[in-house]
Amino acid sequence: MKVSELGEFGLIDVLASLVEAGRRNDESWNNLLIGVGDDAAAWRCQSGTQLGTIDALVEGTHFRLGMLSWEELGWKSLAINVSDIAAMGGSPRYALVSLALPEDTEVDDVVSFYHGMLALAATCGVAVAGGNLSRAPAVIINVAVLGEDGPSGRLLTRSGARGGDMIAVTGHLGGAAAGLSLLTEGRHLDIRTVDLLRQAFVRPVPRVKEGLILAENGVRAAIDLSDGLVSDLSHICRASSLGAHIDLDRLPLAAGLSESFADRALEWGLSGGEDYELLFTAPGRVVQSVRAELDCAVTVVGQMVADPTGTVRVLNADGSEFRLPRGGWDHFARPPAGLGQGKA
């Protein structure tokens, strides 16, 4: 069977089982708190809990050169990893950067890449600690980020949701997908909207401060929105053995999305991917306390429900089910029209 037939998430399941079967009674395994299958891995150390994550950006799959600048590529390569640490409620600390580059890459472009990466690093306390260079037929960027738990010592996991929890998201949705569409297909829009949507795609701002506040306020379940609301929520459902309802008319769509892309706004809000907002679940009173502490928008979009099949249902205002155009990215099932990130 090809990986394209099994699909990305099927393959992750196979590999997770393999890794689990290799579990040993040794120090590393005994200290491993969260292994394959969450936003980041977590392991115990004397001073608390450490977090680690790795993500790739592949030319042709996740981006095309010319679509975004090298400086933006550097920012984004680190941002998508920092976002995984944020989704665990942790503080990012160190980055390891592996660049595979064609030999005719311009040195100035690599320098710009590092400028972009270091600009983000400076905003979130990350030190670039090391890396690796290789020759390759295309640009492939891998970044690993190490972090630690926040002051509360609590982590946000995919398995922490409870039946009845409200489902909330930070910020707005669909902007990155709209930005990608602008970059690939173009569209006549006012400059401010174009800029906002483009920035959402090329320069996502990981929600580090927000993740720490969620953990401190007793939120237990979170994930960052890399693949899209429905797809990422389904990971929480599966890990928590629950279902979820999303109320379509509550989606906090990115500014200008409904007006400028009436035909695709809902699709992008539900499954556009790459917004790198945090999706979290918590009792209503916890969502209220979190909202009071966060500077960004916090929108309740639905509720966790008892459902052993782990299904995500999107509901119209009249309670009828909204049919999804598609359910988020699968990196192997078909070439994505947009882009996404899946964690093994």
Next chain:
Amino acid sequence: MKVSELGEFGLIDVLASLVEAGRRNDESWNNLLIGVGDDAAAWRCQSGTQLGTIDALVEGTHFRLGMLSWEELGWKSLAINVSDIAAMGGSPRYALVSLALPEDTEVDDVVSFYHGMLALAATCGVAVAGGNLSRAPAVIINVAVLGEDGPSGRLLTRSGARGGDMIAVTGHLGGAAAGLSLLTEGRHLDIRTVDLLRQAFVRPVPRVKEGLILAENGVRAAIDLSDGLVSDLSHICRASSLGAHIDLDRLPLAAGLSESFADRALEWGLSGGEDYELLFTAPGRVVQSVRAELDCAVTVVGQMVADPTGTVRVLNADGSEFRLPRGGWDHFARPPAGLGQGKA
């Protein structure tokens, strides 16, 4: 300027300066002990020192499918990273694995890859903690390994050499390059020699135990032999502001190398790369004590000398200088006939 014109190590210098210029007075930076430019990064934490490294294997650059099995590829992908932790005198603990794969990759091959990786992980106390899957036009494997300092709390660094130190290597040299040659060009040799040399290339065994013993016995400088003896030693020279002499007739060439590859044995011993042995420098008495404790061969191959230019000289038995056919791998300067790994 293209990266191929600047060269891998020139580019690493540029990036290291950039990263250093981005240094901030914050917790991450203040705890960073060793950044860009050693085998692994090191940072302080409450319980001691943590180590982190990342390395890539790129299809077409570092390997060709069919040249080695997926199981061997899995072993080797982890081994080259574990070797970097070993070269710091540390214990590897956790691995994060990023696989970029063509969509027509067989699921069974990915499973074999993980079997190989887990087989090595079991031998050196590593837990596979997480990872990432992406679609790509070729197979690109990135592994990050996190580790910690050994019981002595001392690290082996590239900058720790002193004038007068003996230069020693564990095990034997040139086997991996000969194995690669057998895989690409073939040669009629006895089966045992073929198997030994092939194994040296496809299944290197990182010197974890040996690295810990070096650190405990007071060795201060080490590097793992990924690019080749001369190239890797020149990193120690540069970081330690010293020169080095290698005595050509002391090279511990891999078994069968001189007999079977008379024309290339010395070249491979000096600059073949990928043997993943440890090269270290220490006073003669320390080398003696280390040799007594290690199960593997330990061979003194030369001496560190005062030389601010950081030159590595290879000397014939009569003291005249041996001319190198080439000086190790540079991933961008030209397509390597063999393979190598450079750390940024």
